[in-house]
Amino acid sequence: MKCKACRQPAVIDIPRHNAAFCADCFVRHCQEQVVRSIAAFDMMSRSDRVLVAVSGGKDSLALWDMLMDLGYQADGLYLGLGIGDYSGSSIGYVRSFAADRGATLVEVDIPAEFGFDIPTGAAAARRAPCSACGLSKRHLFNKAARDGGYDAVATGHNLDDEAAVLFGNVLRWDTAYLGRQLPVLPGTDGFARKVKPLVRLSERETAAYCVIKGIDYQVEECPQSAGNRHLGYKAALNDIEVRSPGSKAAFYFGFLERIAPLVAGVAEEERRDLHPCPECGSPTVADLCAFCALVAKATRGKLSGAADRTSG
Numbered sequence: 093m094k095c096k097a098c099r100q101p102a103v104i105d106i107p108r109h110n111a112a113f114c115a116d117c118f119v120r121h122c123q124e125q126v127v128r129s130i131a132a133f134d135m136m137s138r139s140d141r142v143l144v145a146v147s148g149g150k151d152s153l154a155l156w157d158m159l160m161d162l163g164y165q166a167d168g169l170y171l172g173l174g175i176g177d178y179s180g181s182s183i184g185y186v187r188s189f190a191a192d193r194g195a196t197l198v199e200v201d202i203p204a205e206f207g208f209d210i211p212t213g214a215a216a217a218r219r220a221p222c223s224a225c226g227l228s229k230r231h232l233f234n235k236a237a238r239d240g241g242y243d244a245v246a247t248g249h250n251l252d253d254e255a256a257v258l259f260g261n262v263l264r265w266d267t268a269y270l271g272r273q274l275p276v277l278p279g280t281d282g283f284a285r286k287v288k289p290l291v292r293l294s295e296r297e298t299a300a301y302c303v304i305k306g307i308d309y310q311v312e313e314c315p316q317s318a319g320n321r322h323l324g325y326k327a328a329l330n331d332i333e334v335r336s337p338g339s340k341a342a343f344y345f346g347f348l349e350r351i352a353p354l355v356a357g358v359a360e361e362e363r364r365d366l367h368p369c370p371e372c373g374s375p376t377v378a379d380l381c382a383f384c385a386l387v388a389k390a391t392r393g394k395l396s397g398a399a400d401r402t403s404g
């Protein structure tokens with residue numbers, strides 16, 4: 093197997109591109125895919141200040157690394173979710189990467205700042221842990237970006253993630269979600285711009301990128317994601333991809349080209365009902381934003397528990 097670019101021995105093959113690369117050319121290939129996504133979807137410019145949401149996993153650390161190498165002003169944002177040992181070890185990878193690269197890291201710890209951790213907060217609010225986690229991330233990424241005056245928030249969602257989410261949304265024909273499932277969401281109405289520059293890379297590629305660049309990352313998956321629907325969709329799509337390489341990319345990019353414009357209006361309609369949350373000022377369509385509602389439910393037990401103890 094020879095490198096497609098320089099004919100030296102290859103270290104990785106990419107069946108979807110019918111190509112193989114040596115280590116140096118592979119790093120360049122990953123960067124080119126990111127550059128192509130940023131340009132194709134007009135995600136950001138070099139003068140933008142970007143906040144990269146980093147979990148400690150391969151995707152977001154690879155993204156932060158590439159954006160800095162490409163000359164973007166990229167700071168990191170880590171959210172402490174309070175998920176036991178998993179959160180305890182993931183922060184270590186993020187801090188040591190930031191220290192090695194001399195990069196700026198913003199840290200927000202949910203238990204310390206809001207008084208609950210995701211597993212107990214989710215249980216108190218009778219939500220699935222991944223749902224409480226997802227809404228907290230969306231809210232706090234947006235808040236951190238706006239508080240810090242950043243132009244955009246970048247996340248490490250890759251082609252496998254986006255294809256799996258798309259698969260789920262199509263299975264349910266969820267047109268509101270489909271209308272919002274874009275690699276860039278504009279910054280309007282109290283929302284910071286959101287970008288996903290890794291949509292042209294698979295998770296196998298981001299893992300290889302980290303290994304080649306010597307980036308140490310959290311290999312373990314979140315313990316709460318076991319049995320998660322998306323893992324099933326990913327496995328199904330992986331089966332299809334092995335049989336016909338390129339199917340995932342065709343599915344996702346075909347959607348962006350041909351279907352997303354048709355369903356854009358549904359998401360547009362929802363945005364019309366947005367107003368500031370009375371508690372925190374974030375845009376919401378409900379009385380209270382989903383995060384403030386979660387905080388209220390997650391901390392109510394504790395407050396009344398404390399009250400019980402003092403009165404007893």
Ligand code: AMP
Pocket residue numbers: 144145146147151152169170171172173229246247248249253
């Ligand atoms: P997930 O929702 O876990 O699939 O993660 C999707 C993306 O969200 C990651 O690629 C990161 O960019 C970001 N992310 C996930 N967890 C965290 C975290 N604890 N702190 C900051 N960013 C995160």
Ligand code: FES
Pocket residue numbers: 173175221222223225226314315316317
């Ligand atoms: Fe959010 Fe696992 S990282 S539930």
Ligand code: ZN
Pocket residue numbers: 369370371372373374380381382383384385
């Ligand atoms: Zn709120």
